[in-house]
Amino acid sequence: MLRAMGVLSLFGLPTTVWSPSQLNRHVRQVLESDYRLSDLWLAGEVANLSHPASGHLYFSVRDSEAAVRCVMWRPEVARLPRLPRDGEAVEAHGHLSVYEAGGQYQLYADQIAFAGEGALYQEFLRLKAVLEAEGLFDxxxxxxxxxxxxxxxxxxxxxxxxxxxxxxxxxxxxxxxxxxxxxxxxxxxxxxxxxxxxxxxxxxxxxxxxxxxxxxxxxxxxxxxxxxxxxxxxxxxxxxxxxxxxxxxxxxxxxxxxxxxxxxxxxxxxxxxxxDRAELAGELREHRQRLARAWRRQRDERHSQVAKQRAALALASPQARIANARQRSDDLARRVVAAVRHELALRQAGLRGLVQTLTAVGPETVLARGYAVVRRLADGQVVRSMAQVKAGDPLGVRVSDGSFGARVEI
Amino acid sequence: MAKKKPVDQMRFEEAFEELAALVGQLESGEQPLEESLALFERGQSLAAHCSQLLEQAELKLRQLVPDDSGGYSESDLELEAE
Structure with missing residues (x-):
């Protein structure tokens, strides 16, 4: 392990110092862990072709702006119908990795497709350009x-x-x-x-x-x-x-x-x-659950609202007032009856008093005290004065318990 | 509420999309209780209808065949067994 000690980064944290071989190995591992780079086709034009005595094939595949280095080992080269040529359009298949000694990433090709000996591929590119320019691929x-x-x-x-x-x-x-x-x-x-x-x-x-x-x-x-x-x-x-x-x-x-x-x-x-049917079935299940949940929640909410409102209603209800009023009216009725009775009793008492008074001042009482009522028999007139009688006039005398006759003597 | 199509006459996607809309509506909770109950019940039958259609569906295979008049007509397509 080659690692410098005590080196600090700008932020004061210890940082790794790589050796070239460590770095190249790490980059290689990173590249090789991307599955898309482990099985790819690279299309373009062959350049810098070299075919040394080792039998391996070294070349680049390029377009107008960039190039990728490629290598093909001898066994694969041996299976090619022929070697590619510089400037030829090809599609190379393989995986991407790093040549650690050179620090260079490259395509390790296992197959080269010649683009229809160029002609078909050229036609493909020509037509693609034409149709593209026409906007058909927009x-x-x-x-x-x-x-x-x-x-x-x-x-x-x-x-x-x-x-x-x-x-x-x-x-x-x-x-x-x-x-x-x-x-x-x-x-x-x-x-x-x-x-x-x-x-x-x-x-x-x-x-x-x-x-x-x-x-x-x-x-x-x-x-x-x-x-x-x-x-x-x-x-x-x-x-x-x-x-x-x-x-x-x-x-x-x-x-x-x-x-x-x-x-x-x-x-x-x-x-x-x-x-997808399976996804739809899943969504359906979910919809069903949400539906049931939403309904339950709403129903429960309404239930508690109803309970609350019932309580509020009971408070605000006219029933209490009605009961009150009913009692009050009973009360009043009772008082009216009582008042009337009282009045009646008063009147009756008054009446009794009057009758007594009447009786007290009436002739019977006076007669009972010893007075008598004297009338002329001839015409029934009450005798109130000497002038009303002369000697010998027959009279009727009424006392408290009966009447008898009498004659005037003067 | 607008007049609604009987559930058993609905195509899968109609029923499915109405169900989805209805779930959202019920979750918003902005309708009277009776209406909620109606939504809930319709939702249940929509869901049941959808499940049934999904389970029972069988891909129909048809093909175009040239007819005498220079056009095409449709007929059942039989795939040869492998």
């Missing part, structure tokens, strides 16, 4: 895929593995949909025109929400139909959005650039175009 041309595709058009060979893959994926992920195959050959001279017609047919007669343009893997020549201008234009002009899934992971075709979405394989195209 990102803002891309349409969104429908969230819920009901009818999924498939433009592919009726006998190919691609269709089978698509059927499997759709059956597993989203069997609610309907698949409409617009069958077409996908390889050979007639393929481009047939693919164009199949796209037109499915758009016009299939009523698709989305179209999968798919084909399994093959050589660049096998897949050439998907690099033709007519197919690219048919994809661009499709009424329904198009998802391509052509060949293997690493292949790229002009139709892919033109598509609304590009998938690396037919299965992946089917996945991109559909929701």
């Amino acid at each position: 990102p803002d041309r891309k349409r969104d895929l429908p969230k819920w595709p009901r009818r999924i058009g498939v433009v592919s060979s009726p006998t190919g593995a691609a269709l089978r893959d698509v059927v499997n994926v759709l059956g597993r992920r989203y069997p609610l949909a309907e698949l409409i195959l617009s069958p077409t050959p996908v390889q050979g001279e007639a393929a481009p025109a047939a693919i164009v017609e199949a796209l037109r047919a499915v758009n016009q007669y299939g009523n698709p929400d989305v179209i999968l343009l798919v084909r399994g893997g093959g050589s660049m020549e096998d897949l050439w139909a998907f690099n033709t201008e007519e197919v690219v234009r048919a994809v661009v002009n499709s009424t329904a959005p198009v998802v391509t899934g052509i060949g293997h992971e690493t292949d790229v075709h002009l139709a892919d650039f033109a598509a609304d979405r590009q998938a690396p394989t037919p299965s992946a195209a089917a996945e991109i175009a559909t929701p």
Whole structure:
């Protein structure tokens, strides 16, 4: 271990001082831990080719702005049909790592694909540039895929593995949909025109929400139909959005650039175009739970609100006042009756007094005290004065317990 | 409330999206209790309908076949066994 002691960074923290071999080894490990760099295709032009006596092949793959160093070991070189040439367009496959002694990262190539002896590849690049310039590959041309595709058009060979893959994926992920195959050959001279017609047919007669343009893997020549201008234009002009899934992971075709979405394989195209049944079932479960929770919460809330309001209602209720008033009116009624009785009693007492007074001043009482009422018998007049009588007049005398006759004597 | 489609006549995505909207509505808790109960009950039948559709669905396979008039017509697609 070579490590300087006591070296401090600007921030006062001890920092590691690397040796070149440590650093190169570390960078190599970092590079090798990225899986995307462990299996990649690098496309470009060969430069600085060298083929020394060791049998290994050293070269760079470059574009107009940058270059990547490549090495291919003798056993792999031996399997190449021929050596590449400087300036030739190739695709090199391999993994990325670091040549520790030189501190240089490079592609350890195990395969070199000659881009159709250059000619096909040149045509590919030429056409790509033309169509690109025309704006056919513009990102803002891309349409969104429908969230819920009901009818999924498939433009592919009726006998190919691609269709089978698509059927499997759709059956597993989203069997609610309907698949409409617009069958077409996908390889050979007639393929481009047939693919164009199949796209037109499915758009016009299939009523698709989305179209999968798919084909399994093959050589660049096998897949050439998907690099033709007519197919690219048919994809661009499709009424329904198009998802391509052509060949293997690493292949790229002009139709892919033109598509609304590009998938690396037919299965992946089917996945991109559909929701997943398992996820939907999960979302459904979640919706169910949320629904039940929301309902319970609301119901409980209302219950407690009702209880609260009932209590408040009891407080504010007129019932209490009614009871009060009822009692008060009973009270009043009682008092009225009592008052009336009292009055009546008073009057009765008054009446008795009057009767007594009356009786006291009446003639009976006076007679009982010894007085008598004297009347002239002739006319019944009460005698109040001497002038009313002369001697010998018959009189009627009334005393307290009866009457008797008498004569006046003067 | 607007008149609603009978649940058993709904397509999966209609039912699913109405369910999602309805869950949000019920969670907002801004409706009278009777309406909440109605939402809850409809939500339950929507969810049940969706589950049933998901479980029972079977991918339909169709293909376009050229017809006599120069157009295309649809027929069932039979995949050959592997």
